Amino acid sequence: MSQGFDRELRFLDDLALDGEVSRGPSDRGTHAGSYDTAPADEVHPDAVVFAGSTADVSAVLAAADERGVPVTPYAAGTSLESHATPVEGGVSLDLTRMDRxxxxxxxxxxxxxxxxxxxxxxxxxxxxxxxxxxxxxxxxxxxxxxxxxxxxxxxxxxxxxxxxxxxxxxxxxxxxxxxxxxxxxxxxxxxxxxxxxxxxxxxxxxxxxxxxxxxxxxxIPEQIRGGRAVFPTLADATAAVRDAVTSGVDVAKIELMDSDAAALANDYSGTDMPERPMAFVEFHADHGVDEEVAFCEAVFSAHDVESFEVDDGDGMADLWTARRDITYAADEWREGASMGHPGDVTVPIGNYPEMIRAVKEAAADHDLFVPAFGHAGDGNLHYFAVYDHDDPDESARAERVYDDLVERALELDGTVTGEHGIGRGKRAYLRREHGDAVDAMRAIKDALDPNGTLNPGKVFPDE
Amino acid sequence: MSQGFDRELRFLDDLALDGEVSRGPSDRGTHAGSYDTAPADEVHPDAVVFAGSTADVSAVLAAADERGVPVTPYAAGTSLESHATPVEGGVSLDLTRMDRxxxxxxxxxxxxxxxxxxxxxxxxxxxxxxxxxxxxxxxxxxxxxxxxxxxxxxxxxxxxxxxxxxxxxxxxxxxxxxxxxxxxxxxxxxxxxxxxxxxxxxxxxxxxxxxxxxxxxxxIPEQIRGGRAVFPTLADATAAVRDAVTSGVDVAKIELMDSDAAALANDYSGTDMPERPMAFVEFHADHGVDEEVAFCEAVFSAHDVESFEVDDGDGMADLWTARRDITYAADEWREGASMGHPGDVTVPIGNYPEMIRAVKEAAADHDLFVPAFGHAGDGNLHYFAVYDHDDPDESARAERVYDDLVERALELDGTVTGEHGIGRGKRAYLRREHGDAVDAMRAIKDALDPNGTLNPGKVFPDE
The missing domain is CATH 3.30.465.10 (Uridine Diphospho-n-acetylenolpyruvylglucosamine Reductase; domain 3)
Structure with missing residues (x-):
């Protein structure tokens, strides 16, 4: 659906751009949303501008702003929160040609x-x-x-x-x-x-x-070590990760994967990871990396680590495979089911064990398959329900799980999004997280973009 | 000088504060400026509020904002850019009692x-x-x-x-x-x-x-080492510091002191540092600290380091003494002369050698004593002329040195202040550094503080 800014957009024909303007249905179609935008939520822009320079971006914005035409920036379209959807139509401003x-x-x-x-x-x-x-x-x-x-x-x-x-x-x-x-x-x-x-x-x-x-x-660090630790319980794994971070282990990556996520990955990618709670770690140093690995192992041992295998950097390979394929894996897990909206909550590291516990509890309460994995070292947790999107009951339960966990993250002094952004999908939570600070954000938006030209329909809820 | 908000400030008598209100001349006098404010630039507030709680701060601001009374936050008063001077009078809002x-x-x-x-x-x-x-x-x-x-x-x-x-x-x-x-x-x-x-x-x-x-x-790191390196020339010292940082030496502190600053310190504090270009370093690690020191020494050696003495942490003691006393030292350096406005420029580390060179060149050009020292590792440089503030010619030359060096820092893709802030003293440079971005800053200020209640006369130039 386009809002029809064709008339206002005639100015595009008069601009001498370094880049290019397209009104073709194909380009408009590819700029109708992000990677994650559901077909029903796609909106075709009235035109796509492939900007070739800063001057292009400036000229298009100046003219669009004057004429009340919305402009939605677009690049790789890999957003997980529909950032690139031109909600009100207008111009999709493609920056991929400015790639030097x-x-x-x-x-x-x-x-x-x-x-x-x-x-x-x-x-x-x-x-x-x-x-x-x-x-x-x-x-x-x-x-x-x-x-x-x-x-x-x-x-x-x-x-x-x-x-x-x-x-x-x-x-x-x-x-x-x-x-x-x-x-x-x-x-x-x-x-x-x-x-x-x-x-x-x-x-x-x-x-x-x-x-x-x-x-x-x-x-680039001189020394890299990668490894995988298997724990008897998810509580042990999360406590071990927390203690590694708060003890000052100099870890470059520390990722958690629960047994459900491991099972999902094994099933699809053909890996043979233990279907147990695991922490994947990577260490970067210019010297003394093995001392750091030993320090980490000592912390993990206090949490009954069952195995801790470390190598020169391939130790995280299974994790990488799993992470790369997890969307496809989720969609093939069960006939008719696919991956729901991915959670991205982040909590203080001390509350991470409780956050993980809440995910598995919500999954059990609502009888859903909810694998969990995340950048545990900074308290970031990804999770999603795998469910039949055409089944109203399953869909409702999946939504409940998602909402309950966002709520729980906020109770645990966390944030609704650690890295994906608010976009369209999390606007409902903005005020819940920030309270009156949303008004200050809105005042800044109005001060810098009084006509609401830039990426309308994102970040702020309709209030 | 007070602007006379006595009448508007009657509201203070009606507030039930957790803290206290003072209109006494002594309290007003101690809140007339920051550590660095010249007597002629002092402004006595009409009242001092010693806030006892967030509710106090909120109540005072709400009432003051409504009545057009300026509010200047105050704490330790250690600003080097007159941040705490209540330029337009009104309330000095003292936060030192909220110290838990x-x-x-x-x-x-x-x-x-x-x-x-x-x-x-x-x-x-x-x-x-x-x-x-x-x-x-x-x-x-x-x-x-x-x-x-x-x-x-x-x-x-x-x-x-x-x-x-x-x-x-x-x-x-x-x-x-x-x-x-x-x-x-x-x-x-x-x-x-x-x-x-x-x-x-x-x-x-x-x-x-x-x-x-x-x-x-x-x-707190398990291992600390401190040390001092002496170089044949200032150019060697600055190049060595630059290369240590860009080579990835994991240094916690790396400070530069030129021979003038060393002479100043020796003269006043009785230290016996070599009056030569020096780098002071400190290393923090949980293990392997000596490998890091060796790495640093290797880099310094490539720049003809004359001596590099390292110990368990006291190696920076002379530097600390010098830094603590430098204002007093400057004021006793020469009969009738005292320290000028301290520079605080910061440049990309690759341009640090050129920035230091510019300081010594400006000192020579204008025939002034300008010791230089700074947090070299992040490109931050402090310098000041020691001159007779009552001598118009010396004062004019000192001002030229200051201005020229700020200008040079901007040419070198740097900033006019690395850590002291703009306050009152650097407002003239704001637009020179930020150009039209100042208008965006101003729009944000107007959006969040439309009546100009908070700390007027700071940051923004009178335009």
Whole structure:
């Protein structure tokens, strides 16, 4: 469904763009939503602009803003919260052609990039200098840096390296009215003026469009070890993970997988993981990595670890396979059933054992299959029900499980989304989590985008 | 000078505060400015409110905002940019009585504090649990956590641990109209809504008053080594520091001191440091610290280090003495001369050698004594001219040196202030650094504080 901005969009024909405008049904169709958008919720934009430069983004926004035409930024479309759905039609602003790595500065440990560069391509490029961009999310091989900035993405390495936002030093941003601003500097720190960089990071394309970013880099570690620990119970596994983190084990990744997720993966991917609660770990160091592994093993031993196998880096291979295939695996698990909306709650690490317990309890209470896995080191938990979406009763129970667990995360002083963002799907929880702070967020939105041009229908609930 | 809000301030007599109101000349005098405010720039507030609770802060702000009375937050008054000067009179809102450590949670590595707690007191309290708040600034023994949050303070440990803002998980904030909001959560990460926490951090009391903070903590390292390296030239010292950082040496502190600063310190404090370019380093680790020291030494050797002495932690003692006494030392250096406005520029680490060179060149060009020292690891440089403030010619040259170096830092893709904030003294540079982004900052200020109640006269230039 399009809202019909055809007339207002005639200005597109008069712009001398470095990029390209498309009104073809195919392009409009591919820009109707994100990876996760259900067919019923897709909205075709009236036009797709493939931006070729900052000037393009500025010209399109200035004209659209003046004419009341909504603009929805689009890149790889890998969002799990329908960020790229042009809810009110208008322009889908595609940034994938702005995908250059502009300059690598090994002497500063920084790199300048355009927003459309794929995470994996960035890392391939900086690897020539022995460097890496450490906070890539699990989707890094297919998602863009611009999208990662828009959601303040994070992933397996966050327990050691922080979120994407922690590595953004400076941004070039086009505001709703077409004004191009620079935020931040090349310096590693600053106390100069308001921190617009961190305000823009995670604002999901509702405050501005990032057209260039200066990112920090780190050296590729000399030593890597990967391993898998099997625990007798899920309670042991979660307590072990918590204690490893709070004891100061210098772990680069620490992932939890419950027996249901292991069974799901084995069934689909042909892996032969123990169908038991497991922690997958990875250690990065320039020296002394084996001492760190031993420290971790000592902590795990206090929680009755049954086995802890460590190798030079392939120890997480099964996990990677499972994570890559988990959507397909869920959809093949049971005839007619498929994966529900993925949960992304995050709680203080001390409350992680209780959060995991709540997931398994909710699954049992509502008689649903709910595998759980997540970036346990930073308290982030993913879960989803596998159910028959055409069965109203199963669907209702799945929704209850999802809601109950979001509620539980908030009770445990957590957040409704650790890395996926609010998008459309979690808008109902925004006020539940932030209370009156939502009004402050709304005031900022209105101040920077008074006409509501940028990515309407996202983040804020209809109130 | 007071602007005379006596009549509007009658509301203070009707509030049932947990704290206290003072209109006494002594209290008004002690709240007339920050540590650095020149006598001529002092402004006495019409009243001082010693807030006893969040409710007090909310009640005072709600009433003041309604009546057009300015409110200037005040804590330890250690600002180096006159943040606490009540430029337009009104209320000085003193938060030093809200100084409790509310809850330490070793299982989450977090702590809840009130804003008036002194950094050193916080660390003493959490040390009982083997924990520390790592990003304390050099002033940490006398400055408050609230003040550190207001300026996004940082210091010697920032090269390893980041800025204060990187350790703030959640805030309770009172907005200009008295609304109390919560930002962030107890979780280590979140992608939920706009990042108000990082917007408030470093906003210098102009967007809201922090009444409570949840901070992250880390374990106290098992191994500490401190050391001092002497280099033949300043160029060698700065290149060595740059290469140590970009090579990935895991250094917790890396400070530079030029021969002028060393001479100044020796003269006043009776230390006997070599009056040569030096780098002071500190290493923190749980194991393998000596391997890290050796790695650092290898890097330094490539830059002709003359000596590198390392011990179990006292190696930085001379530096600490010098840093503690540097203001007094400057004021006694030459009859009739005293320290000028301290520079706080920060540049990308690759440009640090050039920034240091520019300082010494400006000193020579303008025939002034300008010692330089700083948190070299994160590109932060402090410098000041020692001159006769009553001599118009020397004063003009000192101002030129200051301006030229700020300008040079911006040319080198840096920032005018790494940790002190803009306050009053650096407002003239705000637009030079941020360009049109200042308008976005101003729009946010107007959206959250439409009446301009909070800390007027700070951050933004009069335009």
């Amino acid at each position: 790595v502009l300059e690598v500065r090994p002497d500063d440990l920084t790199v300048d990039v355009e927003p459309g560069v794929i995470g994996g391509d960035l890392n391939e490029r900086v690897a020539r200098h022995g460097l890496t961009f450490p906070p890539l999310p699990s989707s890094g091989a297919i998602s863009t840096v611009g999208g990662m900035i828009a959601t303040d993405a994070s992933g397996m390495g966050t327990v050691k390296y922080g979120e994407v936002g922690d590595w953004v030093r400076a941004l070039e941003v086009v505001l709703a009215d077409g004004t191009v601003i620079g935020t931040g500097t090349g310096a590693a720190k600053s106390s100069s003026g308001y921190n617009l960089t961190d305000l823009l990071v995670g604002s999901e394309g509702t405050l501005g469009v990032v057209t260039r970013a200066t990112l920090g880099l780190a050296g | 450590v509310l809850e330490v949670r070793p299982d989450d590595l977090t702590v809840d504090v009130e804003p008036g707690v002194i950094g050193g007191d916080l660390n003493e309290r959490v040390a009982r649990h083997g924990l520390t708040f790592p990003p304390l600034p050099s002033s940490g023994a006398i400055s408050t956590v609230g003040g550190m949050i207001a300026t996004d303070a940082s210091g010697m440990g920032t090269v390893k641990y980041g800025e204060v803002g990187d350790w703030v998980r959640a805030l309770e904030v009172v907005l200009a109209d008295g609304t109390v909001i919560g930002t962030g959560t107890g979780a280590a990460k979140s992608s939920s809504g706009y990042n108000l926490t990082d917007l408030l951090v470093g906003s210098e009391g102009t967007l809201g008053v922090v009444t409570r903070a949840t901070l992250g903590l880390a374990g």
